[in-house]
Amino acid sequence: MAMVRTPLMFARLPIGGRRLLFGLAITGICLAVAFPVLWLILTSLRPESGVYYVHRGTEFTLASYAEVLLDERLIQAFVNSALISTLATIFSLLVTVSSGYMLSRFRGPAAQTWFGTIYVFRCVPYISWVLPLYFVAQSWGIYDTYIGLLLPHIAVHICFFSWLMKGFFDGIDPSMEHAALIDGCTRWGAFIRVALPSAIPAISALAVLCWLFTWNEFLFALILTGNKVPVITVVMAQFVTEMGLRWNLMAATAVMALVPAFLLALFGQKYVIRGLRI
Amino acid sequence: MTPARRPMFGEQQRFMLLLIAPAALLLGLFQVVPIVIGANASFRDWALYNPKKTWVGLDHYKAVITDPAFLEVVLPNTFIFMVASVIGALTLGLGLALLLNRPFRGQKIVQTVLMVPLMVAPVIAAIMMRWMFNDQFGIVNAVLEGLGLEGQPWLVERWSAFGIIVLTDVWLWTPWFTLLLLAGLQSLPKEPFEAAAIDGTSAWRVFSHLTLPMLQPVIVVCVVIRAIDAFRTFDIVWTLTGGGPGRSTELFSLYAYVLAFLNLDLGRGSAAAIVGGLIILVVGIGLYRLVDRVTKT
Numbered sequence: 001m002a003m004v005r006t007p008l009m010f011a012r013l014p015i016g017g018r019r020l021l022f023g024l025a026i027t028g029i030c031l032a033v034a035f036p037v038l039w040l041i042l043t044s045l046r047p048e049s050g051v052y053y054v055h056r057g058t059e060f061t062l063a064s065y066a067e068v069l070l071d072e073r074l075i076q077a078f079v080n081s082a083l084i085s086t087l088a089t090i091f092s093l094l095v096t097v098s099s100g101y102m103l104s105r106f107r108g109p110a111a112q113t114w115f116g117t118i119y120v121f122r123c124v125p126y127i128s129w130v131l132p133l134y135f136v137a138q139s140w141g142i143y144d145t146y147i148g149l150l151l152p153h154i155a156v157h158i159c160f161f162s163w164l165m166k167g168f169f170d171g172i173d174p175s176m177e178h179a180a181l182i183d184g185c186t187r188w189g190a191f192i193r194v195a196l197p198s199a200i201p202a203i204s205a206l207a208v209l210c211w212l213f214t215w216n217e218f219l220f221a222l223i224l225t226g227n228k229v230p231v232i233t234v235v236m237a238q239f240v241t242e243m244g245l246r247w248n249l250m251a252a253t254a255v256m257a258l259v260p261a262f263l264l265a266l267f268g269q270k271y272v273i274r275g276l277r278i
Numbered sequence: 279m280t281p282a283r284r285p286m287f288g289e290q291q292r293f294m295l296l297l298i299a300p301a302a303l304l305l306g307l308f309q310v311v312p313i314v315i316g317a318n319a320s321f322r323d324w325a326l327y328n329p330k331k332t333w334v335g336l337d338h339y340k341a342v343i344t345d346p347a348f349l350e351v352v353l354p355n356t357f358i359f360m361v362a363s364v365i366g367a368l369t370l371g372l373g374l375a376l377l378l379n380r381p382f383r384g385q386k387i388v389q390t391v392l393m394v395p396l397m398v399a400p401v402i403a404a405i406m407m408r409w410m411f412n413d414q415f416g417i418v419n420a421v422l423e424g425l426g427l428e429g430q431p432w433l434v435e436r437w438s439a440f441g442i443i444v445l446t447d448v449w450l451w452t453p454w455f456t457l458l459l460l461a462g463l464q465s466l467p468k469e470p471f472e473a474a475a476i477d478g479t480s481a482w483r484v485f486s487h488l489t490l491p492m493l494q495p496v497i498v499v500c501v502v503i504r505a506i507d508a509f510r511t512f513d514i515v516w517t518l519t520g521g522g523p524g525r526s527t528e529l530f531s532l533y534a535y536v537l538a539f540l541n542l543d544l545g546r547g548s549a550a551a552i553v554g555g556l557i558i559l560v561v562g563i564g565l566y567r568l569v570d571r572v573t574k575t
Contacts, residue, residue, distance in 0.1 A: 022382070029374070030391040036406040036449070037394060039417060043409065052415040095300045102297035110294055114302070121309055123562035125510035127531040128555035129309045131538050132316025132548055155308035158301045187293045216399035218513040219531070223539070233401045237517050240405060247409055254402045261397040269390065273457065 037258070044251035051248040064252035074253060077230040082260065084146070084231065085214040088153040092210050093203060096158055100165020101191055105174060115166075122159035130223050137224055144226040152224065153214050161206055168202035169195065201274050208268030212261055232257045313555075316548040324545035338549035347525055348533060348550070356530045359444060360508045364501055366448035371455025372497075376489075378456070379463045396453040400446075404517035407446045408433065436526040439519045443527060446514050455500055462496035463489070498572045502565040509558045530554040 043051060045060045068074055103115055133152060134143070142148030176198075177190040185193070196203075218233040225231070236257065239250050265272075320338055322331045342348055378389055395403065410416050411432040419429030433439045466489075474484050490497075512531040515521060521528035521536065528536070534554060538547025 026377070026382075026384075026388055029377075030388055033449075033452075034391055034394055036403070036410060037398065039410060040402075040406050095304060098297040099301040102294050106290075106294055110291070114298055117305070119566060120559065120562075121305060123506050123558055124309065124313070124555050125531060125551075125558055127510060127512065127534045128316070128551040129312045131312075131534060131544075131551045132319060133308065133312040134538075135319065135544070136312050136315055151304065152308050155304040158305050162301060187290075191297075212397060216401070218399070218401050218516075222516075223535075233399055233513070236405065237401050237513075240408065240517055247415075250405060251409070254405055257402060258398060261399070262394075265393065265397040266390070269393065273461070 040251050040258075041255055043247055044255045046248055048246070048248055051246075051251075064248040065256070067249060068252045068256060073230055074232075074235060077232045077235040078256070080146075080229055081215055081232040081257075084150055084153060085211045087150055088157075088214045089207050089210040091150075091154045092157045092161060093207060095154065096161035096165055096206070097196070097199065097203060098191070099158065099162040100167075101169050101195060103162060103166035104169035105177075118159040118162050122163070126156070126219055130220055134223050143224065144228045146229060149221060149224055149229055149231070152220050153217065156217075156220070157210055157213065161210070164206060165199070165202065168199055172198050201271060204268070204271035205274065208264060208272050211264060215257075215261055313552075317552060319545050320549035320552055322545050324548070325543050334545070338546040339553065341546060342550045342553050347528070351526060352528050352530055352533045355440070355526075355528060356509060359440075359447070359511065359529055360505055362444045363447040363451065363508050363511075364505050366444065367451040367455050367504065368497070368501060370448065370452045371500075372459055374452065374456040375459035375463055376485075378460055392456060393453045395450050396457070398450065400450060400513035401517050403446050403450050404514040407442055407449075408518055411442055433519055434523055436523060439523065440527050443515055443518055446518065447508065447511060450514070451504060454504070458500050459493065459496060462493050466492050495573045498569055502562075502569055505565065506558060506562055509554075509561070530557075 044064055045062070046057070047059050047061045047063060050057045050059055099114070103111055103118075130152065137143040137148045140148075142151075172195065174195075177194050180190040180194045181187070216233065218237065221229070221231040221234045222237070225234070232253075236250070236253055239246075239253065319331075321333060321335060323334050324331050374392055378385065378392070398406075411418050413419060413429060413431040413434065416432075418432070422429050430438060432442055470488050470492075471484065474488060479487075510531050511529055512535070515527060515529050515532050516535075519527045521532050525536075530550075531554070534547050534550040536547075537550050538544050541547075
């Protein structure tokens with residue numbers, strides 16, 4: 001749609017004026033969208049005494065970051081979040097790529113049933129299965145353990161990602177796989193050596209999304225862990241109630257939690273944009 | 279895939295099953311089993327002080343669906359939230375997608391900035407908003423006072439608190455709409471737009487008669503996905519207001535959580551979780567029909 005015409009109300013302005021207006025509007029929008037994050041960064045750089053008047057005063061300090069970095073529980077939470085996000089990404093992709101491939105390449109009752117199941121479970125609110133998962137995890141002895149937090153994080157993306165992977169594989173012409181089968185390749189060979197390499201852009205997009213979703217997830221850890229497996233979102237939410245008055249520390253922690261997500265998104269953006277063009 | 283040679287009987291079925299087996303196993307263990315156990319718990323007096331877990335039949339369900347807090351606060355809140363946040367994010371997301379869908383200098387940077395909220399954890403977004411709308415030290419009140427207006431106790435009144443929850447959600451999810459709608463816009467055929475440009479059609483008519491109808495399938499899919507997700511929103515409410523003031527901003531997920539883990543009535547909490555699950559299932563199936571109809575025409 002390269003041919004969008006300039007709205008009529010600007011048509012009478014000279015080209016330069018139109019550009020200026022457009023530039024101003026764009027800058028304004030960007031500032032409005034980014035403002036909460038900028039404000040958070042600014043708050044995190046203020047000293048303890050100046051935090052209540054962020055908009056006034058000019059002293060800045062990194063002391064809040066230093067204090068956060070000395071807090072063992074927070075460091076533990078960062079490590080846990082990173083570990084669980086990475087493992088969950090690897091395993092979710094392993095599981096959903098094949099499931100999406102099946103949905104895309106086969107018709108018939110089995111594929112239809114699986115698709116229906118996925119759609120229904122995609123709608124189920126997290127609380128409806130995570131709340132009772134609390135008793136299940138306790139009776140299986142995985143409450144408040146890494147594995148007990150990791151597995152639900154893998155399970156949660158099965159529906160959505162299988163569905164997205166189906167879309168990606170639908171866009172890949174299966175004739176190469178047919179050719180491979182005729183040449184004596186097994187079905188697994190055709191899937192792994194022929195279909196999978198052409199799905200790499202989509203897989204990269206899902207990897208970025210999965211890591212971000214897991215890093216940002218809150219409810220699972222809130223319900224399924226106690227004190228032994230702190231993750232960053234839960235620790236921060238506890239901050240709000242326990243350290244409600246120390247906004248500089250909270251802001252510093254939040255900024256540190258944003259950094260890995262930003263870096264990943266910055267490098268992964270092009271994969272996501274390319275991969276989501278279903 | 280049509281097999282090249284007629285396969286041994288069952289070979290194809292085995293391949294299909296193996297492909298979905300790990301996913302199905304995880305789904306079974308971590309979603310189906312808990313739901314079944316939760317359903318069992320919802321018929322019992324499953325509280326910490328009662329080790330016998332006596333069967334109470336439909337009592338918990340009756341208690342939930344006759345609870346005035348559920349009927350008059352939680353359900354309306356959940357649906358108002360769903361509609362408001364989806365409409366807000368869709369409108370803004372579509373606007374931004376149209377803006378980004380033309381080349382201009384610095385477009386890449388603008389696109390990156392507009393994607394920022396997508397990377398922010400809902401908990402962090404809620405913390406930021408809570409800080410900005412803090413009644414004593416928040417920037418919003420500071421600006422209002424600078425303009426000679428009075429600062430508001432934003433999070434202490436029901437509708438302003440609710441509005442901030444919606445605002446936070448719209449901020450978080452607008453980029454998601456922008457991303458998917460932009461992808462949709464870029465895959466539209468160019469010819470109709472070129473023809474319209476030659477005819478000198480006004481921008482508004484191009485938008486309402488060409489862009490919008492052609493984009494409709496993508497919009498519907500985005501709206502359905504987002505509406506179903508909005509129904510289960512938990513993090514931002516928990517962090518922003520905790521359901522308060524009083525219980526006036528509770529959404530469905532928070533209601534079930536509070537029953538189970540703060541009131542320690544796991545039986546009634548499970549019943550609430552199932553009631554909510556059934557409601558969204560009905561809504562979800564209705565929406566699926568809609569998607570099916572729109573994408574087929």
